[in-house]
Amino acid sequence: MSQNTLSQHSLSPGTLSTPLIQARDLHKAFGRTEALRGIDLDIHAGEVVAIMGPSGSGKSTLLHALAGVIVPDRGTVTVGDALVSSLNETERSDLRLTEFGFVFQFGQLLPDLSARDNVTIPLLLAGHGRRVALRAADTQLDQLDLGGMADKLPSELSGGQAQRVAIARALVGNPRVLFADEPTGSLDSLAAENVLTTMLELVRHSGTTVVLITHDPRTAAHADREVVVRDGRISGARTLVG
Amino acid sequence: MDNSSTLLGLLSVEPSYGYDLKHRYDRFFGERKPLAFGQVYATLARMIRDGLINAVGEEAGGGPDRKRYEITPAGTQRVLAWMFTPDVPSETLQSNLFARTVVALLVDDDAERLLDLQRAEHMSRMRELTRAKQGADLLRVLMFDHALFHIEADLRWMDLTAARLTQLKKELTAP
Numbered sequence: 001m002s003q004n005t006l007s008q009h010s011l012s013p014g015t016l017s018t019p020l021i022q023a024r025d026l027h028k029a030f031g032r033t034e035a036l037r038g039i040d041l042d043i044h045a046g047e048v049v050a051i052m053g054p055s056g057s058g059k060s061t062l063l064h065a066l067a068g069v070i071v072p073d074r075g076t077v078t079v080g081d082a083l084v085s086s087l088n089e090t091e092r093s094d095l096r097l098t099e100f101g102f103v104f105q106f107g108q109l110l111p112d113l114s115a116r117d118n119v120t121i122p123l124l125l126a127g128h129g130r131r132v133a134l135r136a137a138d139t140q141l142d143q144l145d146l147g148g149m150a151d152k153l154p155s156e157l158s159g160g161q162a163q164r165v166a167i168a169r170a171l172v173g174n175p176r177v178l179f180a181d182e183p184t185g186s187l188d189s190l191a192a193e194n195v196l197t198t199m200l201e202l203v204r205h206s207g208t209t210v211v212l213i214t215h216d217p218r219t220a221a222h223a224d225r226e227v228v229v230r231d232g233r234i235s236g237a238r239t240l241v242g
Numbered sequence: 243m244d245n246s247s248t249l250l251g252l253l254s255v256e257p258s259y260g261y262d263l264k265h266r267y268d269r270f271f272g273e274r275k276p277l278a279f280g281q282v283y284a285t286l287a288r289m290i291r292d293g294l295i296n297a298v299g300e301e302a303g304g305g306p307d308r309k310r311y312e313i314t315p316a317g318t319q320r321v322l323a324w325m326f327t328p329d330v331p332s333e334t335l336q337s338n339l340f341a342r343t344v345v346a347l348l349v350d351d352d353a354e355r356l357l358d359l360q361r362a363e364h365m366s367r368m369r370e371l372t373r374a375k376q377g378a379d380l381l382r383v384l385m386f387d388h389a390l391f392h393i394e395a396d397l398r399w400m401d402l403t404a405a406r407l408t409q410l411k412k413e414l415t416a417p
Contacts, residue, residue, distance in 0.1 A: 054405060217397045218390055221368035228358065230404075235358055 020045040020209055021066060021177065026075035028061055035061040036072065037232035045176075048200060048210040050220035053229035059213050060181060062229060066211060067100055067179045068092035079177065097126050101170030101208075103199075105182040108166065109154040115141065115165045116150040122173045140168040144198055160191035167199050171208070178203055181213045189218075196222055245277065246285050247324040250313065253295060254321045257312035260286055273385065286311055294320055339396075343403060347411045357404045364393050364400075 019042035026039040035058045043049050053059045064070045066077055068084040069092075077084040082095060096102075101122075109118045119137035124130065141150050144164040154162055163183065170178055183199065184192035200222055203210050212223055220226045228235045245267075252258070252266055260282055268276040289295045294317035297309040313321070339360055346353040371386045371393075378386065403410070 054401065217365065217368055217394045218372075221365065221372040221390070223369075226362075226365050228361070235354070 019043055020047075020080060021211070022076075022078040023062075023066060024076045024078075026062070026065055026072045026077070028058075028065060028070065028072045034232055036065065036075075039075070039229075039232070039234055041066075041227060041234065043209060043211065045209055046204075046207045047225075048203065048212065048223045050223035050226040051211065051213045051229060052215065052217075052220055052226050053235075055215070057229045058232040059229045061232075063179055063181055063211060063213050067102070067177075068095055097122065098173065099176045101173065101175035101178045103163075103166050103170045103178065103180040103183040105185040109162060109169075111154050114151050114153060115146060115157065115161075115168075118154070118165055119169045119172050122169060126173060136172055137168070140172040141165070143202060144168050158191075159187050160195050163187060163191075163195050164198065167195070167202075171202060171206075174206065175208060177209045177211065179211050182215070183212070184219060185214070185216070192216075192219070244324065245281070246289070247321065249282065249285055250289060250294060250317055251321050251324065253311055253313045254318055257298065257310050259310050263311070270381065273382070289317065293317075339400075343407075344410075344414065347407065347414050353407050353411075354404055357400050357407075361397060361400050364397050368393050 021041070021043040023039055023041040026036045026041075027034070028036040037058075039058075039062060041062075051059045051062060061070070065072050065085070066079075068077070068079075068087065072085055075085070079095075079099070084092065084095065087095065109115075110121070113121075116134065116137050119140055120130070120133035123133035123136060128136075138147070138150060141147055144167060146161065146164050146168065149157060149161055149165070152161075154165070157165065163186075167183070170180075180199075184196050187195060196219060200210070202208075210223075212219070214220050248271060249263060249267060252263060252270075258266070260279070263286075264277055264279060264282045267282075286295065286297075290297060290311075293314060295311050295313050298312055299308075299310045342356060343353050346356050368390055371390050375383050375386045
């Protein structure tokens with residue numbers, strides 16, 4: 001079964017002239033702390049963009065705003081033809097489930113479920129049958145060299161293996177955009193490099209757009225370009241070709 | 243990089259002709275800047291003069307390529323001393339950037355932008371090295387990693403400095 005049959009993307013693909021993700025004048029405050037203070041950002045389909053910046057600079061808030069996890073106080077986020085920032089909670093939840101994948105620093109796998117069952121979760125939530133979900137999960141785990149680990153519980157996996165399972169779970173629904181927040185931040189250098197290389201090989205092959213938060217320049221060097229956020233603003237963005 | 247000690251170190255593995263020695267050096271260390279033959283033979287001549295190597299199997303009327311070079315006990319001692327003497331941590335990489343940052347603050351220019359530009363340059367080089375690692379053999383992967391970690395150290399200094407620019411400017415411009 002092709003994974004492409006799992007998710008029929010409702011978003012327009014974005015082109016070189018029309019970015020897939022567009023953020024305009026984003027503002028977000030938590031109490032008296034202004035986390036975002038006027039962010040403009042374009043990300044094209046298939047791009048791998050690293051968002052860098054010191055702790056507290058607003059990079060995680062930016063990712064959450066782009067992914068529709070939070071609603072900005074001011075400004076707009078468009079992904080394809082969806083005006084994410086104006087959707088209600090249910091619509092944003094649907095969008096996250098069907099179009100986006102998420103990976104976090106600590107895989108956040110459900111501890112009582114096997115690797116395979118963890119990977120099926122997004123598909124089951126999206127309404128796919130269990131048999132379809134299991135088959136897709138096995139395919140995805142194979143692609144991440146985890147074929148022999150499908151029945152293991154998260155506690156039986158190494159840090160790198162657990163993060164690969166988390167990546168499999170994020171990618172199994174064939175998302176249009178993968179949001180990754182310090183995906184290798186809890187791993188040693190070698191495991192981080194291996195996990196990152198495998199993840200990026202998969203997403204580049206499938207054309208998935210990646211928004212990658214990292215404070216690690218060596219991780220960011222795998223991206224096509226980096227965006228530096230400082231004090232809630234973008235302080236420097238250089239393209240690979242520009 | 244100490245080319246002379248590196249060549250001597252390669253000769254400590256086994257005796258070699260100058261031609262082979264140059265190619266072995268280039269294979270391991272000459273990715274970006276291969277050694278010139280002239281430089282190899284000039285270095286070998288100095289090492290003979292200093293008693294670190296001998297030329298053996300020399301054929302009458304032969305040019306430099308006809309000589310085979312082997313390391314002497316004194317040369318072996320030199321290689322061991324070189325290998326196990328730690329390098330002085332170098333500050334030269336940052337010195338110019340440090341000077342530019344200080345001057346930018348003194349003339350009330352945009353030091354943060356200067357650091358951003360340098361950061362982008364560093365990141366661009368890191369992307370090149372990261373791409374070069376794809377499919378490379380382990381020797382080259384480790385060589386590229388060595389460069390990547392050093393560039394990363396510079397970036398950390400830039401981040402720390404960028405976060406302290408306001409304070410630095412106050413100190414620099416205090417009466």
